[in-house]
Amino acid sequence: MIQPVFITRVFRLGLAAIGSLSLLGATTTPALAQARNQVVNVYSGRHYNTDKELYAQFTRQTGIRVNLIEGKDDEMIERLRREGANSPADVLVTVDAARLIRAQEMNLFRPINSAALNRDVPANLRDPNGHWFALTRRARPVMVNPAQVNPNLIRTYGDLTRKELSGKLCMRDRSSVYSQSLTADVLQRAGKATTERWLKGMVANVKQPFFTSDTTMVRAVGQGECGATVANTYYLARLLNSDKAxxxxxxxxxxVVWVNPTHVNVTGGGVTRSSGNPEGARRLLEFLSSPTAGEGYAAANNEYPVKGWGNNPTLRNFGTFTASPVTIQQLGQRNREAVQLMQQAGWK
Ligand SMILES: [Fe+2]
Structure with missing residues (x-):
């Protein structure tokens, strides 16, 4: 008699366990879904402490936590590609038009439709189909040391071919996306033949070797080792605000010499194809591109907001500029041809 009762008890316990498990199952799915809606995983090529304060502000406003995964831009794109549909990423943030277009061509973004993003991000700074949106602007003007080169000689990038700059012009190497996008900008505006002539004349003026860092290049201009260069303004802003005397x-x-027009590139972001929380991801992009948060996001790296000039005193001192009419999409699309022309012209 004892045994059957025992068996029955075990059996009942078993049923109870199965029952509670299935109950758990019934409640687990919505609970997990809710948890997933409360976090946005961001793969970012940016790494500034002030970004984290902005993400915390977003969490306070929306209840959505930001889980930041930082790395080098190209590594984050490669990781996203490798992880495919299983990637935990909801948002990819990266710099440069060429990378945004590359990520788009790899089918890493999903298109999103947002009235807020369409309102806050100018049309030339976003993908027409909503795959990515600029979050900050970065300008790449000419910079000179007036003791070496008369700033009045330079009104356009075309003037970098002037014989007065011979042996005094310092430039970033060809592998830099900054150099590539600058060339793509000229190519889109001036066409192939003019760009080939421009590249040839400019490369002939370059003081070898080409630089692998904007920071050392801008330093070299200050030290008078170079007379002129083309660099992003935030590098100069950083040095001006440096702790080092x-x-x-x-x-x-x-x-800073504001050539007309000046080449502009962006930091941009998009919602990933794999996102388990596209709604939260969209809200984060809306937040980062909004006039108030966008100002802070740009200021973190001495960049310009997507609209206007911002309140950064260092950038204000540089004055304002006429931005190139070339769209970010065009810069990305022209990248391959630009690199080819650079190579042919001997841009190392
Ligand atoms: Fe940079």
Missing amino acids: TDKANARKVR
Whole structure:
């Protein structure tokens, strides 16, 4: 008699366990879904402490937590591609038009339709189909050391071919996406033949070797080792605000020359194809591109907001510029041809 009762008890316990498990199952799915809606995983090529404050602000406003996964831009794109549909990423943030278009061509973004993003991000700074949106602008003007090169000689990038700059022009290497996008900009505006002539004349003026860092290049202009260069303004802004007295003093000798038009690139982001929380991801992009948060996101790296000039005092001192009419999409699409022309012209 004892045994059957025992068996029955075990059996009942078993049923109870199965029952509670299935109950758990019934409630687990919505609970997990809810948890997933409360976090946005961001793969980011940016790494500034002030970004984290902005993400915390977003969490306070929306209840959505931001889980930041940082790495080098190309590595984050490669990781996203490798993980495919299983990637935990909801948002990819990366710099440069060429990378945004590359990620789009790899089918890593999903198109999103957002009235807020369409309102806050100018049409030339976003994908027409909503795959990616600019979050900040970065300008790449000419910079000169007036003791070496007369700033009045330079009105356009075309003037970088002038014989007065011979042996005094310092440029970033060809592998830099900054150099590639600058060339793509000229190519889109001037066409192939003019760009080939421009590249040839400019490369002939370059003081070898080509630089692998904007920071050392801008420093070299301040030190008078180079007379002129083309660099993103945030590098000069960083040196001007440096704790190092020598960097500061050097940077003060560098003059920004706003060539007309000036090449503009972006930091941009999009919602990933794999996102388990596209709604939260869209809300984060809306937040980062909004006039208030966008100002902070741009200021973190001395960049310009997507609209206007921002309130950064260092950038204000540089003055304003006429941005190139070339769209970010065109920059990305022209990248391959630009690199080919650079190579042919001997841009190392
Ligand atoms: Fe940079």
